[in-house]
Amino acid sequence: MSLKVLAVDDSRTIRDMLKLALNDAGFELYLAEDGLHGLEVLEGIEPDAIISDINMPRLDGFGFIEAVRGQDKHRATPILVLTTESAPELKARARAAGATGWIVKPFDPSKLVKALNMVAG
Amino acid sequence: MSTDPMAEIKASFFVECDELLESLQDALTDMDEGNYDSETINVVFRAVHSIKGGAGAFGLDALVAFAHRYETVMDEVRSGRLEIDHDSLKLFFHTADFLADQVSAARDGLPEPDGSEACLQELEALMGDALPAPVEEDVSDFQPMGLSLDLGITDAEFGDFGLPSLDDGASENDAAWSLTFTPSDALYASGNDPAHLLRTLRELGDVTVRCDLTALPEFDALDTPQSYLSWHATLPGELDESDIREVFDFVEDVCTLELTRETQTTPEADDNLSLADLAPQVEAPPNSVAPTDIVPTEPPESEPNNTAPADNPAAAPAPVTPPLKGAPQANATAEPGATVRVDLERIDRLVNLVGELVINQAMLAQSVAEAGLPQNSKVMTGLEAFMMLTRDIQDSVMMIRAQPVKPLFQRMGRIVREASAAVAKEVRLRTEGEATEVDKTVIERLADPLTHMIRNAVDHGLETPDIREAAGKPREGVITLSAQHRSGRVVIEITDDGAGINRKKVLEKAISKGLVPPEANLSDGEIDNLLFLPGFSTADQISALSGRGVGMDVVRSSIQALGGRIAITSEPGKGTRFSISLPLTLAVLDGMVINVAGETLVVPLSAIIETATLTSDDIRSLGPQTNVIHVRGDFVPLYDLGAELGYRAPKSSYEGGIVLLTAQDDGERSALVVDAIMEQRQVVIKGLQQSYGHIPGVAAATILGDGQIALILDPADLVQNASGRTRGFDIALAG
Numbered sequence: 001m002s003l004k005v006l007a008v009d010d011s012r013t014i015r016d017m018l019k020l021a022l023n024d025a026g027f028e029l030y031l032a033e034d035g036l037h038g039l040e041v042l043e044g045i046e047p048d049a050i051i052s053d054i055n056m057p058r059l060d061g062f063g064f065i066e067a068v069r070g071q072d073k074h075r076a077t078p079i080l081v082l083t084t085e086s087a088p089e090l091k092a093r094a095r096a097a098g099a100t101g102w103i104v105k106p107f108d109p110s111k112l113v114k115a116l117n118m119v120a121g
Numbered sequence: 122m123s124t125d126p127m128a129e130i131k132a133s134f135f136v137e138c139d140e141l142l143e144s145l146q147d148a149l150t151d152m153d154e155g156n157y158d159s160e161t162i163n164v165v166f167r168a169v170h171s172i173k174g175g176a177g178a179f180g181l182d183a184l185v186a187f188a189h190r191y192e193t194v195m196d197e198v199r200s201g202r203l204e205i206d207h208d209s210l211k212l213f214f215h216t217a218d219f220l221a222d223q224v225s226a227a228r229d230g231l232p233e234p235d236g237s238e239a240c241l242q243e244l245e246a247l248m249g250d251a252l253p254a255p256v257e258e259d260v261s262d263f264q265p266m267g268l269s270l271d272l273g274i275t276d277a278e279f280g281d282f283g284l285p286s287l288d289d290g291a292s293e294n295d296a297a298w299s300l301t302f303t304p305s306d307a308l309y310a311s312g313n314d315p316a317h318l319l320r321t322l323r324e325l326g327d328v329t330v331r332c333d334l335t336a337l338p339e340f341d342a343l344d345t346p347q348s349y350l351s352w353h354a355t356l357p358g359e360l361d362e363s364d365i366r367e368v369f370d371f372v373e374d375v376c377t378l379e380l381t382r383e384t385q386t387t388p389e390a391d392d393n394l395s396l397a398d399l400a401p402q403v404e405a406p407p408n409s410v411a412p413t414d415i416v417p418t419e420p421p422e423s424e425p426n427n428t429a430p431a432d433n434p435a436a437a438p439a440p441v442t443p444p445l446k447g448a449p450q451a452n453a454t455a456e457p458g459a460t461v462r463v464d465l466e467r468i469d470r471l472v473n474l475v476g477e478l479v480i481n482q483a484m485l486a487q488s489v490a491e492a493g494l495p496q497n498s499k500v501m502t503g504l505e506a507f508m509m510l511t512r513d514i515q516d517s518v519m520m521i522r523a524q525p526v527k528p529l530f531q532r533m534g535r536i537v538r539e540a541s542a543a544v545a546k547e548v549r550l551r552t553e554g555e556a557t558e559v560d561k562t563v564i565e566r567l568a569d570p571l572t573h574m575i576r577n578a579v580d581h582g583l584e585t586p587d588i589r590e591a592a593g594k595p596r597e598g599v600i601t602l603s604a605q606h607r608s609g610r611v612v613i614e615i616t617d618d619g620a621g622i623n624r625k626k627v628l629e630k631a632i633s634k635g636l637v638p639p640e641a642n643l644s645d646g647e648i649d650n651l652l653f654l655p656g657f658s659t660a661d662q663i664s665a666l667s668g669r670g671v672g673m674d675v676v677r678s679s680i681q682a683l684g685g686r687i688a689i690t691s692e693p694g695k696g697t698r699f700s701i702s703l704p705l706t707l708a709v710l711d712g713m714v715i716n717v718a719g720e721t722l723v724v725p726l727s728a729i730i731e732t733a734t735l736t737s738d739d740i741r742s743l744g745p746q747t748n749v750i751h752v753r754g755d756f757v758p759l760y761d762l763g764a765e766l767g768y769r770a771p772k773s774s775y776e777g778g779i780v781l782l783t784a785q786d787d788g789e790r791s792a793l794v795v796d797a798i799m800e801q802r803q804v805v806i807k808g809l810q811q812s813y814g815h816i817p818g819v820a821a822a823t824i825l826g827d828g829q830i831a832l833i834l835d836p837a838d839l840v841q842n843a844s845g846r847t848r849g850f851d852i853a854l855a856g
Contacts, residue, residue, distance in 0.1 A: 010167070013134035013175035020126050055170050057163070069310070078312040084174045095374060100312040102371055106177035118317050 003120050004045060006030045008038035008064060009053040009082065014105070018051065021109030027116070035059025039067055047077060049120035051103075051112075054083040054090065062097045069098035078119035082107060127179075134175045136462075138224045139528075141168040145217050146531045153210055153549075159199070165213070166195045172224065181227040188223070190241050191216050197248055211538075212244050218535050296382050297358045298365060303351035307375035319352060321368050326357040351377075358382070465561070468521050475511075475518050476805040479709060482511050483802060483826035512803070515709060523558035526604045526613070529568060530555050533575050533602055540579040547586050547596050548579055553603035559611050563683055563703055567613070570676040574615050574699055575600065577673070582617035582697050592694065594618070607702075610727055616698040622691040624648045631657065646789075649689045653677045684806075684820055686837050688785065704806075712804045712833060713781070714825070716797040718768035723804055723823055723833040728783045730790070732798060737776045748775065750792050752782065758840075761794045765818065765843050783836040791840045802826075806833065817842035 005027045007018045015031050022029045030045055032038035034056040042050075050068060054061035061081060068074045078100040083090075086104055094102065100119055103112060145168040151161045173188035195213075197203035219241075222234040300322075304315050319330055330352055337349045356365060362380060369378050486504055494500055530552045541548035559567075583589075583598035590596050601616040624645060631637040631651045643651075651657060655674040680687045685703035704710060704725075712723035733739075739750045740759070748759040759780070764771040772778070772794075780792040804823035809816065818839030819832050 011171045011174055012137045013130060013171075013178065016130040016133060017178055020130065055167050057167065069312075075310065076312050078314075084170065084177060091371065092374065095311060095371060098311045099371075105174050106180075118320065119312070119314070 002026050002028045003048040003116065004028045004030070005049050005051060005116060005120075006032065006038065006042060006045065006047040007051040007082075008032045008035065008056070008061075009051075010034050010056040011053070014053070014082075017107075017109075018112075021107075021112060022116075024109070025113040027113075035061065035064030035067070038064050042068065042071075042074070046073065049116050050074075050077055050079045051082050051116075052079060052099075054081060054085055054094070062093055065094065065097040065099050080115060080119065082112075131179050134179065135224065135228045137175065138172055138228075141172055142217070142221050142224065143528060143531060144168050145220075146534065149210070149214055149217060150534070152205065152213075157205055162195070162199050166192065166199050169195055169220065172220065176227065183233045184223045184227045187220060187233075187237060187241065190245065191220060194244050194248060203247060209247050212240075212247065214534075214538055216240055216244050218538065221535075298354075298356040298360060298362070299379075299381050300354040300356060300365065301351060301377070301379040302354065302369070303377040304348050304372070305375050305377070306348050308372050309348060311372070311375060313372055313375075315350070315352065318368060318372065319354070322354060322356070322365070325364060325368070326360055328357075329355045463521075468518075471518055472522065475515050476709065479511055479515065479803060479805050480824050480826070482508060484828070487826035519560070519709075520558075522561045524561050524564055525556050525558050526564060527552075527555040529564050529571065530602055530604075532568065533571055536572050536575045537579060537600060540576045544580055545585070546579060546583055546598060548583060548598045548600060550575075551599055551601045553601065554605045557604035557606060557611060559604070559703065563611075566679065566683055567701075567703075570679045570701075571602075571613070571615070573673075573676050575602070578615060578617040578619070578697070578699075581619075583619040588620075592620075611703045613701040613703065614698055615701075616696060618696040621693040621695055621697055622649055622652070622689075624691075624693075627651055646690075649691050652689065653687070678815070681815060681838070684835075686785070686835075709803055709805055710833070711801070712823070713801050714799040714804075714831065715762075715781070715795040716799055717766065717795050718763040720766075720768060721799070721825065721829060721831045722762070722795075723831050724781060724783070724793070724836060725820070725833065726801065728836045730782045730784050732779065732781050733792075735775050735778045735780055735794075740775055750780065752790075752792070755790070757782065757790045757792045759792045759794065760840060760843050762834075762839075763794070763796070765839060781836075783840075785837040785840070789840075791836070793836060793839075804831075804833065 005022055007015065007022070007029060008031075009015050009018065010033055015033075019029060019031065030041055030047065032041040035052075036059045038050075038052065039059070052061045052064055056064075059067075061083070065079050065081075068077065068079060079098065080101045080103055081091075081094045081099045082103045082105060084105045091102055101115065103115060144164055148161050148164040148168070152165070169188050169192045173185055173192055176184040176188060194203065194216075198205060203209070219234060219237050223237065226232065226234055302315070302318070304313075308315070322328055322330070331354075333351045333353060334349070336351070337343075343349075365380060366373075366378070369376065482504075486508070489500055489504055534550050534552070537548050537550040578600050579598075583600070584592070584594075586596035589598065599618050601614070603614045603616070605612055628637070628643065628648050628651070631648075631654070632639050632641075634656060636651065636654050636657065637643070652673045653676075655672065657672060657674070677687050680701055680703070683703055685701055688700045688702075689697065690700070691697040711726040713726055713729060715722050715724060733752070735750060739752070741749050741751060741756065743749050743756075743758075749756040750759050751757075759775065761771050761775070763769045775794055778794045779796070779798060780794050781798075782790060782792050784790050804825070806821045807823055809819065809822050818834060820835035820838070821833045823831055823833055825831050
């Protein structure tokens with residue numbers, strides 16, 4: 001059973017890379033370009049894990065995570081933050097918003113896959 | 122995807138970089154116009170940030186480092202800690218230029234552009250001593266991220282931050298670590314699962330974990346969302362405290378963690394639990410109060426991939442809500458505005474084919490007409506529909522090649538910044554009509570002439586700030602670059618608000634160089650046009666910009682090579698305007714087919730204002746050789762196309778002759794005498810220049826419906842080189 005993953009990132013390059021890494025690993029991947037788009041995409045799916053960027057137009061990662069956590073059916077869906085940021089206060093904010101883990105870009109595909117398997121498996 | 126997929130992604134990363142650089146420029150320009158709202162600043166920040174993020178993925182370290190330092194400063198701006206003013210904005214632009222260089226250097230595998238470091242230091246100096254350290258610190262943070270996780274810990278890096286090294290001097294051979302981990306409700310609320318954390322912990326070394334079920338109530342009293350459990354773990358003494366804490370870093374606020382160097386533990390986390398109010402712990406049997414031992418069987422440095430499936434079920438409470446499967450299958454990887462990258466060659470081929478189609482359609486129409494079918498016959502109506510379709514196809518194909526001039530204009534922004542810095546002038550570039558679309562090949566070939574003209578405008582057109590001030594103008598000069606569609610052509614104008622052309626000086630120079638006879642009596646417009654003569658240069662002193670070897674004559678010939686024209690207007694004290702008029706496409710034009718001395722010729726319809734038949738009243742002689750005609754109160758010079766093209770000698774009388782009244786881009790009109798007007802039609806442009814070079818007055822050639830070849834005239838160029846002009850010096854030049 002392949003895991004369903006929703007990845008939200010405004011960078012096409014990062015989306016391409018996620019696509020490559022996660023499709024190769026057999027995940028069923030859904031992509032969105034920003035927080036609002038992510039919420040729209042989420043309406044139609046029930047992912048096993050969500051990956052989200054922080055800096056995004058329209059709705060940033062914090063807002064997105066909060067909104068996802070606010071939905072009852074996603075209250076326990078693991079959400080990994082994927083970002084170049086690493087400041088402790090940002091991590092604290094992400095945690096407060098409901099993030100499950102924090103991955104720093106650039107990511108190593110095999111480790112991302114492992115992390116996803118761990119939180120969602 | 123048969124090739125390396127990463128190479129594909131890398132290529133598209135650079136495409137994305139170009140887009141990001143464009144939006145960066147846009148946002149900075151917005152800010153330059155006084156719009157400092159947070160979204161604009163955010164766009165700047167995100168553009169730099171995204172470039173950094175992507176660059177990191179490809180190990181483009183120099184680009185990452187550069188973008189990072191730029192980003193750090195922009196973050197200060199974003200947070201309002203750094204004030205924006207004219208000077209800092211200038212630096213932001215400057216850094217953006219360098220960022221663009223860094224991107225191209227990374228793309229082409231070249232070394233870092235010179236001056237990057239100086240630029241960054243200047244930029245960082247803006248922050249003063251507000252933030253001296255973070256820059257370096259962050260850069261180094263950035264790198265180890267990928268590496269620090271090789272320990273076999275999860276990549277989900279549950280932390281590597283904010284961990285003060287408490288194990289000061291603690292010997293590696295100390296007693297084993299004892300850990301008590303009590304999740305609060307919030308841990309479960311953030312989608313975490315203690316099992317994940319404990320599994321991660323196990324990868325550190327030989328870990329023993331016991332689950333403490335003492336707080337678990339009777340089954341009936343179970344409130345599923347509550348957190349009842351805590352865990353005690355014993356870890357090898359040689360482990361680093363920070364490594365252990367790191368596992369829990371991301372959940373440190375949502376659990377109680379006690380880490381001591383003792384062999385014995387006392388479960389005492391119950392008071393924390395009382396605060397908890399949600400977290401389901403269903404799986405553990407309600408009455409199994411005895412702690413459960415778990416001894417991991419796997420070696421500490423086990424291969425990451427093997428560890429995931431090996432669970433230690435007793436320690437793991439049930440997953441809070443198992444995600445439901447079977448959601449709609451619709452693939453949500455929607456990418457709005459999807460694009461396809463197509464080889465330009467294929468498009469060119471398509472354009473050529475459509476051109477052939479147009480010719481073919483014209484031939485068909487001609488033979489149908491010759492067959493003498495009635496106008497309302499089915500063939501005729503069908504042919505008309507065919508013609509419209511052909512036009513639609515043609516428009517669509519041209520649209521594929523059309524691109525907005527915006528990237529070109531943005532490049533000019535940089536030229537202005539660099540040029541103005543080189544000659545110490547204050548210059549602002551305004552752009553208008555950036556969305557105007559022009560054939561891609563035209564845009565590419567416009568870059569050099571535009572660059573040169575912009576440099577000229579900065580160097581020669583605008584005065585120094587002091588002189589401007591003395592003249593009652595703002596110190597900052599303005600160069601306006603505009604593009605617009607005007608009657609089937611694209612008009613690009615470069616306007617400066619400088620001193621205008623110093624005509625006295627220009628004329629003196631032209632005379633001293635022997636370009637003009639000393640006694641020549643030239644109009645203002647003619648003096649201005651001297652600038653386009655080969656070998657003319659007005660630069661009195663050699664400045665940092667002059668002496669680049671290209672004169673306005675080269676600019677003019679490159680514009681002409683595009684089927685375009687360039688005109689100049691200038692007003693003393695107010696400024697100078699260069700106007701470039703280009704054909705919308707290089708492939709097709711609407712033309713009027715005419716006959717002169719038995720030759721069939723095509724005149725672009727866009728150049729023709731009206732046609733008329735001359736009466737004797739209209740014609741006035743001017744001088745021994747030339748005539749003008751009187752049109753609605755104005756006098757317009759008359760040119761005999763047959764004579765100008767060398768088909769025949771000038772006629773003795775033009776009474777009853779047919780004239781085409783044409784207008785140039787500078788508004789100058791002229792009347793061209795033709796023998797007959799045959800029809801109006803769309804013609805496919807076939808370039809002549811590869812075979813013949815530039816022929817004065819001739820723009821290109823075409824193939825007509827009957828297979829005959831006809832020259833397409835360029836009236837403005839024709840008139841410029843015409844012998845019918847009254848003013849003598851043009852003859853001297855033409856000779």
